[in-house]
Amino acid sequence: MATSIALVTGAGSGIGRAVCRRFAQAGIQVMAIDRNGDEAKSTASALEGAGHQGMSCDVASQTQVNETVENIIKSMGKDIRTVSLINSAGITRDKGFLKMTEEEWDAVNDVNLKGTFLTTQAVCRAMVTKGLTGSIVNISSISGKGGNMGQANYAASKSGVVGFTKTVAKELGSKNIRCNAIMPGMIETPMIATIPDKVQAMVKQMIPMGEIGKPEDIANACFFLSSDQARYITGQTIEVTGGLGM
Structure with a gap:
């Protein structure tokens, strides 16, 4: 029987789907969670091993x-x-901040920041009640470090994730629950696919390693931070960017 379980939000595609694959490869039972239940179930059904589940959940809804x-x-x-x-x-609703609507601001922060809060709170409450140990890894963004044109809402939400991560780490360290964050750079995901090729080429030139990252690069970092190899790491933010934004 599995002794570990992994809950992954945004599991229907991109980074979330790659994270599910990485944990399943290690024999960990995966709960794939996504607002699109069909995509979540598709992810779960394609994973190695048995016992994985896909389920629909809007993380912005308590x-x-x-x-x-x-x-x-x-x-x-x-x-x-x-x-x-x-x-x-996570979602984006990119627009210059002078033209950004309140609805566009709220939509992004509801999913990216409030959703992270709600899910972390619910899971950690259950862990504390049952005396379980474990790890929280929150996906931030390099945009949360330096900002980004047209992403006032997204950058604010991802910066907030970092502050939230450090607070959870301080509050729950004594409960043997660790909390860290990862800042991805330019990663091959459906979200990045909406960026014009010209813009992608410009960003690529700014990456010291000279290439756009893959979802598996983020998944490997998530797995490391969740493993016993990172047992003494908490409250930290790791940039997985190929050097972009350092």
């Missing part, structure tokens, strides 16, 4: 998050001792 986490906790086997949560769900 009701849905609490119900989803409660159902997962109820379905866990008694052998589960360690929980990993990877908060990968």
Whole structure:
């Protein structure tokens, strides 16, 4: 029986799907969570091993998050001792901030920042109640470090994720729950696919390693931070950018 379980939000595509694959390869039971339930189930069905599940959940809804986490906790086997949560769900609504609407600001912050808060809170409450140990990894962005044109909402949300991560690490360290963040740079995902080729080429020239990263690069970092190899690492933000933004 598996002794570890991984909950991954934004699991329907991109980084989230790659994270699910990485944890499943290590024999960890994966709960693939996405607002698009069909995509989540598609991810789960393609994973190595058995026992993986895909489920629909809007991380911006406290009701849905609490119900989803409660159902997962109820379905866990008694052998589960360690929980990993990877908060990968994220959206963009790019526009110059002078023209950005309140709705566009709220939509991005509701998913990227509030969603990270709601999911982390629900999972950590359950972990503390059951005496489980584990790790939280929140996906930020290099945009949260230096800002980015047309992304006032996105940059603010991803910067907020870093501050939130450090606070959770301080509050829950004594409970044997670690919390870290990853700042991806330019990664081959559906989100990046919407950026014009000309802009992508310009950004690529700014990357010291000279190439756009892959979702697996982020997935490997998530797995490391969730593993025993990182047992003494908490409250940290790791940039996985090929050197972009350093």
